[in-house]
Amino acid sequence: MIGRPPTPGAPRRAGPVASGRRAGSVRPVAAPHVDVEVGDRTVRVTNPDRLYFSARGETKLDLVRYYISVADGIVRALRERPCMLHRFPDGADGEKIYQKRLPAGAPPWVQTVQVRFPSGRTANELCVTELASVVWAVQMSTVEFHPWHSRRADTERPDELRIDLDPQPGTGFEDARRVAGMVHEVLTEIGAAGWPKTSGNRGLHIYVRILPQWGFVQVRRAALAFAREVERRIPDQVTTAWWKEERGAHVFLDYNQNARDRTIRSAYSVRAAPWGPVSAPITWAELPGAQTEDFTIATMPARFAELGDVHAGIDDVAWSIEPLLEWAERDERDRGLGDAPYPPNFPKMEGEPMRVQPSRARRPTGGDGRAPAVSSPPTRPRGEAGSRCGGSRNRATTNPPAPGWRRVPTGRPPRSPQSPTTARPTAHRDGSRPRPGPTGMPVTVSGGPHNPASYEPRADRPPRRGAVTGCDG
Numbered sequence: 041m042i043g044r045p046p047t048p049g050a051p052r053r054a055g056p057v058a059s060g061r062r063a064g065s066v067r068p069v070a071a072p073h074v075d076v077e078v079g080d081r082t083v084r085v086t087n088p089d090r091l092y093f094s095a096r097g098e099t100k101l102d103l104v105r106y107y108i109s110v111a112d113g114i115v116r117a118l119r120e121r122p123c124m125l126h127r128f129p130d131g132a133d134g135e136k137i138y139q140k141r142l143p144a145g146a147p148p149w150v151q152t153v154q155v156r157f158p159s160g161r162t163a164n165e166l167c168v169t170e171l172a173s174v175v176w177a178v179q180m181s182t183v184e185f186h187p188w189h190s191r192r193a194d195t196e197r198p199d200e201l202r203i204d205l206d207p208q209p210g211t212g213f214e215d216a217r218r219v220a221g222m223v224h225e226v227l228t229e230i231g232a233a234g235w236p237k238t239s240g241n242r243g244l245h246i247y248v249r250i251l252p253q254w255g256f257v258q259v260r261r262a263a264l265a266f267a268r269e270v271e272r273r274i275p276d277q278v279t280t281a282w283w284k285e286e287r288g289a290h291v292f293l294d295y296n297q298n299a300r301d302r303t304i305r306s307a308y309s310v311r312a313a314p315w316g317p318v319s320a321p322i323t324w325a326e327l328p329g330a331q332t333e334d335f336t337i338a339t340m341p342a343r344f345a346e347l348g349d350v351h352a353g354i355d356d357v358a359w360s361i362e363p364l365l366e367w368a369e370r371d372e373r374d375r376g377l378g379d380a381p382y383p384p385n386f387p388k389m390e391g392e393p394m395r396v397q398p399s400r401a402r403r404p405t406g407g408d409g410r411a412p413a414v415s416s417p418p419t420r421p422r423g424e425a426g427s428r429c430g431g432s433r434n435r436a437t438t439n440p441p442a443p444g445w446r447r448v449p450t451g452r453p454p455r456s457p458q459s460p461t462t463a464r465p466t467a468h469r470d471g472s473r474p475r476p477g478p479t480g481m482p483v484t485v486s487g488g489p490h491n492p493a494s495y496e497p498r499a500d501r502p503p504r505r506g507a508v509t510g511c512d513g
């Protein structure tokens with residue numbers, strides 16, 4: 041590096057090390073920090089040589105380089121969303137810290153968005169508006185980025201419907217690929233675009249941009265109706281059963297990822313595993329041949345340099361979830377399919393069936409001394425889509441193609457390709473960027489109102505160390 045002018049985004053080694061080590065030490069001393077230029081910001085990265093990924097030996101600075109190499113991709117995936125951080129101060133093999141609140145010591149240009157918890161307390165979470173705040177989060181030992189599916193302009197109205205494909209024991213990524221093909225088919229029938237990406241583990245995520253006009257309860261309801269439709273079509277491959285004991289060797293469509301405060305790994309986020317897998321956006325054309333292990337921090341920079349962000353168009357058009365809410369209504373009316381269980385940390389929701397594991401509910405007495413539970417609530421008759429065999433009963437009655445989701449141009453300016461090393465912030469730093477959704481187009485969506493009674497999970501605990509992670513396939 042010495043003698044070369046600093047290039048934007050290129051790490052600059054610190055000068056001679058003035059450590060407190062005794063003179064005469066023969067041990068090589070690592071640079072205590074490097075200053076990384078990101079646009080017009082400078083981010084100091086401490087412990088740049090700390091081993092983060094043991095399989096190939098990438099360091100913390102290599103992780104910084106990775107995120108810089110996919111600059112506008114990671115910023116697009118996180119932009120203006122409350123973002124939970126998974127931090128690994130000792131590298132990906134070490135302890136995990138779940139970090140909701142912005143870590144202390146952030147530079148003034150790092151932005152936040154306030155979210156509210158059931159207790160009434162609030163937290164300021166990281167709100168990425170430019171690449172430098174991603175790099176700063178990595179400096180704070182963040183490996184994984186887990187954004188909300190809503191944005192700062194209205195955190196209570198998601199603009200992203202998440203279709204989460206989790207292969208269950210006995211199935212794998214290839215099964216998820218096949219199911220994704222059916223997801224694509226159903227989305228195409230209703231005229232909506234889905235954006236597939238690998239999860240970084242064994243599953244796939246497919247995102248749909250939606251108009252931010254409905255609350256979390258309704259977006260989750262729409263996701264459940266969509267999942268049940270896919271399940272009806274390929275019941276031997278898909279399950280929507282919340283209880284693991286009922287899922288069998290199927291790909292689980294996790295509708296609960298659309299609940300409030302549920303977050304999953306973003307596009308371009310690394311997963312904390314020794315080989316540094318990445319949640320990789322792919323195209324539908326690539327899907328049949330895609331191998332999840334092909335996408336790592338070692339391979340993604342070249343892919344991104346060649347193809348750019350294959351999800352670059354994701355914000356261009358948003359859809360109404362009305363057709364899916366109609367499916368939900370029809371499921372309830374004609375098939376007796378009501379709501380499905382929420383994750384355990386949620387309060388009991390209106391219309392939710394009894395949240396008890398079916399095998400426990402069948403026991404004559406509960407182990408906790410409570411009255412014996414009945415086997416099934418009226419809104420969830422046996423044979424519904426939540427059970428393995430329920431789907432096949434309804435196989436012949438798939439929903440007819442909807443007239444098409446309403447396409448609404450978002451009025452965004454045309455995209456311009458950016459070179460990773462000269463990436464500029466893709467959003468206004470004052471947060472004045474127009475929110476996703478219609479701008480200047482008459483929109484006549486008469487969708488359901490935001491449910492004011494939307495609950496919040498108990499999520500305001502301090503960060504846990506080494507806790508067991510949630511569901512991801």
Ligand SMILES: [Mn+2]
Nearest residue numbers: 204243512513
């Ligand atoms: Mn998953």
